[in-house]
Amino acid sequence: MLFEVKNDTPGLMNLRELSERLNLSQTTVSRALNGYPEVSEQTRKRVAAAAKEFNYRPNIRAQRLATGRSMSIGHIIPLSKQNEMVNIVFADFIAGAGEVYARHGYNMSLSLVRDEEELNAYRGVAEKGAVDGIIVHSPARHDPRIAFLAELDIPFLVHGRASEVTTPYAWLDVNNKRAIETGTRHLLELGHRRIALVNGEERMDFAQRRREGYLAALCGADVPPDPGLMRSNEMSEPYGHAAAHEMLDRSAPPTAFVASSIVSALGIRRAIQERGLVMGRDISVLCFDDEISYLPNGQTTPVFTAMRSSVRAAGRRCAELLIDQITHPDQELRTELWDAELVIGPSTGPCP
Amino acid sequence: MLFEVKNDTPGLMNLRELSERLNLSQTTVSRALNGYPEVSEQTRKRVAAAAKEFNYRPNIRAQRLATGRSMSIGHIIPLSKQNEMVNIVFADFIAGAGEVYARHGYNMSLSLVRDEEELNAYRGVAEKGAVDGIIVHSPARHDPRIAFLAELDIPFLVHGRASEVTTPYAWLDVNNKRAIETGTRHLLELGHRRIALVNGEERMDFAQRRREGYLAALCGADVPPDPGLMRSNEMSEPYGHAAAHEMLDRSAPPTAFVASSIVSALGIRRAIQERGLVMGRDISVLCFDDEISYLPNGQTTPVFTAMRSSVRAAGRRCAELLIDQITHPDQELRTELWDAELVIGPSTGPCP
DNA sequence: GAATCACTTCAAAGCGCTTTGGATGCCGGA
DNA sequence: TCCGGCATCCAAAGCGCTTTGAAGTGATTC
Missing domain, CATH: 1.10.260.40 (lambda repressor-like DNA-binding domains)
Structure with a gap:
């Protein structure tokens, strides 16, 4: 230096x-x-x-x-090849959190780090007070960051949950299982039996829970799950597109899709249209809708039938909870489980 | 306190x-x-x-x-109703910049502020050393932030340009005029005459330049511009969708669209499909493609014919330039103008 | 043997704030 | 008259690092 x-x-x-x-x-x-x-x-x-x-x-x-206070909150973003950060959902979360930070005089410190350095980044940031608290994004089922941060003894809050972690921690999550279970059941009630799941990466906790919800709904309707109708990957548009095409090529193609994100649903829609089929009539599509600002699910009426929960609102609430935890360090760790809401659009209809 | x-x-x-x-x-x-x-x-x-x-x-x-150095770079994001921050393009920019920051030991400090407080936020952040430098996002044609920051005497770099600002400043921009001019000319060469422009908000500098490029191309082909074929708004999917429908309802509908963003192009495509038309055959669509990670323009081959320039690479480069400016305060202000590349996809074809 | 030099090391003075633990002055009640 | 209490204000001690300017070593040179 x-x-x-x-x-x-x-x-x-x-x-x-x-x-x-x-x-x-x-x-x-x-x-x-x-x-x-x-x-x-x-x-x-x-x-x-x-x-x-x-x-x-x-x-x-x-x-x-x-x-001794830095008045800033750290968000550490793993910078993988399949870039989590750039997740457009993340941008909305940040926007929500940022609003609250501004109101409370905090600012947000973002560090993007390569995967293999992530734990070190947490340590570096937290250990000697660059930030007063940390938000953990996209927890995996078995996420080492949580125990790590708990040991560092810095306030932190997880957006999502990590099922296999036993250390207690504060979190806010959507009830992903129930959401997708409700959505799938909706399709079942419309008469669909071959329902495909175009899920996110299943090392992510939310994706696992969504699959559980999907399976629970099928199980409740005595429909045996078909492994050929379940995909899992990072939720991009091309992924949805490719997955839909592949599954529609099968001898017993799905009549309905459940997509983990509106982004992959866009790809599914594109594939359906490329095959000359009509979404909502020939093939139904239901997705999880995080209410991303730039990709709204329709203006007044929804385009996709969806399980809806605003990620931006989640960002706001996470920020509030964390700031509260910082200013009142002795209170108990809080958790919040939100329910997603089913909204009906023209993308689903009775099984043809 | x-x-x-x-x-x-x-x-x-x-x-x-x-x-x-x-x-x-x-x-x-x-x-x-x-x-x-x-x-x-x-x-x-x-x-x-x-x-x-x-x-x-x-x-x-x-x-x-x-x-006396904070080793962090400020990004101040205006938090308007139509939320700039959440712009998915922005997320990719941030990801690129963040990579470089990490490599140089900087971290990124994001503040989201309400429009009316933006200048104050810059002052607050910069004046007493919370950050060592600032990146200015989405400059308007007549952007007050630039003179303001210049006076604060803190290193800053503008992503884009502000045509009406006379204060010298460092910037990095895409040659928006030339890009859209090239794209429009491509459509003209395919025989299109009624070409619609679905632009971004024209108080933004880049949108103005893109319109200039569009007009220059029309002018060069002796096609008189039709005000009814030019729209300007925040570049969302529903906006593209609505704009396309409205224009296609005209008595003399466009045979081709130039979209300022892949996001609005998605909306245009949806509208085309809803009318039972085929993109690339009945209606051509060309867009500006920032190479957003989650909305790639096809995998190996492009879906949309597009003018392409990676916003993520721009983020990286902006970070480098700014850090360089911080570490060598006496050097001259640098500027960089990037050219976008025309890539041909199936979304454009000869005028029917 | 003194002078010079390179190499190490150090004490102390910041950086610009917040906070502790008094001071000071003034008033009313005993 | 004295004392306690109140309302103001202050000097000085941090916070934990970096950096200045100087000093202590040997080794080398003349």
């Missing part, structure tokens, strides 16, 4: 200078600005006026060192 | 303790750890071993205060 210490923000005043100019101590000025009670109203006004006049702004770095 | 100073990371050692344990001064230990030359190899090893043994990790907050 061969950098010079630069005269930081040269034109600007620091607390000492400001207090000298006011003939007050730094203590008093600091207290006046931070709203402490042991300052007379008159001085407080005088200080505020001077701060404004001289365009004083406390140095955040100094503040952070002195208070 | 009524928080206690908490004993920060209690179990961990700080520099003083570590140096006492080693019978060395803090100076020497600090230098040994930071790779300064004036430390003997032997001591360096001894220090490294002890640091590892006691799991020492420097306090980032203290480091930041002492060095």
Whole structure:
């Protein structure tokens, strides 16, 4: 590290200078600005006026060192080949969380790290106070990050769950099993029997739970699951497209699809149309809809029949829960399970 | 601010303790750890071993205060109703930039702020050193942020350009005009005359330039532009869908569409299909393709004929340029103009 | 033997804030 | 008159690091 210490923000005043100019101590000025009670109203006004006049702004770095709090929340994103970060769902989550951070004076610190460095990144970020708390994204069923963070003793909250982790932790999740079970049952009630599942990667916890829901619904209707009708991969448009084509090529093609994401549902729709079939009449499609801003499921009326739960709202709520945990460290770990809502669109219909 | 100073990371050692344990001064230990030359190899090893043994990790907050550098880059995202942040293009940009940050030891600080507070956010973030540099996203033609940041005297780089801003600034942009001009000309060469433009919001600089390119191509082919064939809005799927339907309802409907984004192109395709038309045969569609990870334009062969330029690569490059600017503050402001590449897919064909 | 030099190491002074633990002055009650 | 209490304000001690400027070693040179 061969950098010079630069005269930081040269034109600007620091607390000492400001207090000298006011003939007050730094203590008093600091207290006046931070709203402490042991300052007379008159001085407080005088200080505020001077701060404004001289365009004083406390140095955040100094503040952070002195208070021991960084006022920022870490999001560590694994940067795999199949890039989790870029998941468009993630962007909406971040937007929701960011809103809440802004309201509470926090900011968001994003680190993208290569998979093999992820645990180290958590340590680096958390251990010596670059952030006050961490949000864990996309937990796998057996996710090492949770025990790791628990041991680091830093507040964190998981968006999703990790079924095989026994360490207690705070989380917020959608009831994925119930959601897909409800959706699948809806298709069964429409008479479908060969229902395909175009799932996300099943090392992800949510994908596993969705499969469980799918299987539970089939089981409840005495429909034996067909392994040939179940796919699992990263939820992209081409994946949905390819999976649909492959399955529709089978001798006993599915009459309905359950897609884990609206993105892969778009691919499924494309495949259906390429075959000259009509979605909703010849083939039904139901998907999980995270209410992604740029890919809304229709404006007023839905395009896809879907299990709906806003990921943006989840982001907001996760941020609130985490900030609460940071400011009240002694409270119990909280968890929240949200239910997705079934919305009916023209993409599903009775089994032909 | 009524928080206690908490004993920060209690179990961990700080520099003083570590140096006492080693019978060395803090100076020497600090230098040994930071790779300064004036430390003997032997001591360096001894220090490294002890640091590892006691799991020492420097306090980032203290480091930041002492060095005057925060080792983070700010991205401030306006949080409008029509949420820029959530722009899926943005997520890919961030992913690219994040890669580079990670490699250089920087991290990314994201703040989402309401529109009316945006300038204040820049000030707050930059003025007293929460970040070492800033990336400006989605500049408008007449963007106040640029002059503002220039005055704050903090390194920043604009992704895009702001045509009406005279202050010099560093930027990286795609040659939007040439890209869309090329694309439109391609359609003209296929015999199309009624070509619709489904553009982004034209207060955005890139959208204006794209329209210029569109008009230039029409002009070059002596095709008078038809205002009824030009739309401008935030580039969502439903917008593309609605715009396409409206224009196809006209008495003289377009035979081809130029879309500013693959997202709106998806909507256009949906509309075409809903009308029982075939894309590429009855109606041609060409779009700008930012190579969004989750919405790739086909796998090996493109689905849409497109002008292609990776926004993720742009993110990477912006990060590099900015870091370079931070580490070499005296160099001249740099700019880069990238060309998009025309790729041909089945979505375009001769005018029927 | 003194002077020079390269190599190591160190004490102490910041960085700019917050917070502790008093001081000071003023008032009313005993 | 004295004392306690209240309202204000302050000096100084951190927070945990980096960096300056100087000093202590030997070894080498003249």
